[in-house]
Amino acid sequence: MIISILVGGVLLVVLAVALPVLFGPPYLPTLQPNLKTALDMLDLQPGQTLLDLGSGDGRVLQAAAQRGWQAVGIELSPVLVLVARIRTWKYRKQVRVLWGNYFRRTWPPADAIFGFVIPYQMEQLSGRIEAWHTKPVKLASFAFQIPGKRPAKEKQGVFLYEYK
Numbered sequence: 001m002i003i004s005i006l007v008g009g010v011l012l013v014v015l016a017v018a019l020p021v022l023f024g025p026p027y028l029p030t031l032q033p034n035l036k037t038a039l040d041m042l043d044l045q046p047g048q049t050l051l052d053l054g055s056g057d058g059r060v061l062q063a064a065a066q067r068g069w070q071a072v073g074i075e076l077s078p079v080l081v082l083v084a085r086i087r088t089w090k091y092r093k094q095v096r097v098l099w100g101n102y103f104r105r106t107w108p109p110a111d112a113i114f115g116f117v118i119p120y121q122m123e124q125l126s127g128r129i130e131a132w133h134t135k136p137v138k139l140a141s142f143a144f145q146i147p148g149k150r151p152a153k154e155k156q157g158v159f160l161y162e163y164k
């Protein structure tokens with residue numbers, strides 16, 4: 001009985017982390033050196049807001065908060081939402097983790113965006129940024145480029161795009 005509950009629980013967690021693959025990238029955390037590069041490139045001031053599309057375990061949100069930034073993540077997996085909320089608890093006045101699909105949820109105002117997404121979504125993502133932003137905003141995309149759009153900078157696998 002206990003074994004069945006344990007196995008069921010583990011399966012549920014695995015499913016909750018794996019199912020977002022149907023809607024976008026799998027859970028694959030950005031490594032710290034690349035994350036540092038991306039945040040350095042975005043170069044926000046304390047108090048400005050970073051939006052992380054698919055915020056995973058919350059490491060991007062945590063690193064942003066450590067720089068004095070506000071950070072909002074949108075994440076499809078409820079398990080990862082919980083993990084990120086626990087991870088960023090210390091910074092709860094600066095960090096929000098929203099549960100949902102980043103193509104369906106309304107995006108909050110932000111000064112910059114971080115994304116470690118998936119190639120087939122890059123064009124749609126860029127169109128969404130164009131339609132959403134009301135002031136200049138930067139996107140740091142780890143690993144993947146936007147087809148047909150020239151990055152303002154590129155370093156260590158991070159592509160920086162500017163929307164004016």
Ligand SMILES: C[S@@+](CC[C@H](N)C(=O)[O-])C[C@H]1O[C@@H](n2cnc3c(N)ncnc32)[C@H](O)[C@@H]1O
Pocket residue numbers: 017020021023024025026027028029030052053054055056057058059060074075076077080100101102103115116117
């Ligand atoms: C490659 S991981 C990146 C995680 C984190 N941003 C980082 O860099 O460490 C992508 C994340 O996006 C989530 N995801 C996939 N499709 C999504 C969607 N349509 N809406 C919201 N989150 C999604 C996955 O669950 C996963 O946690």
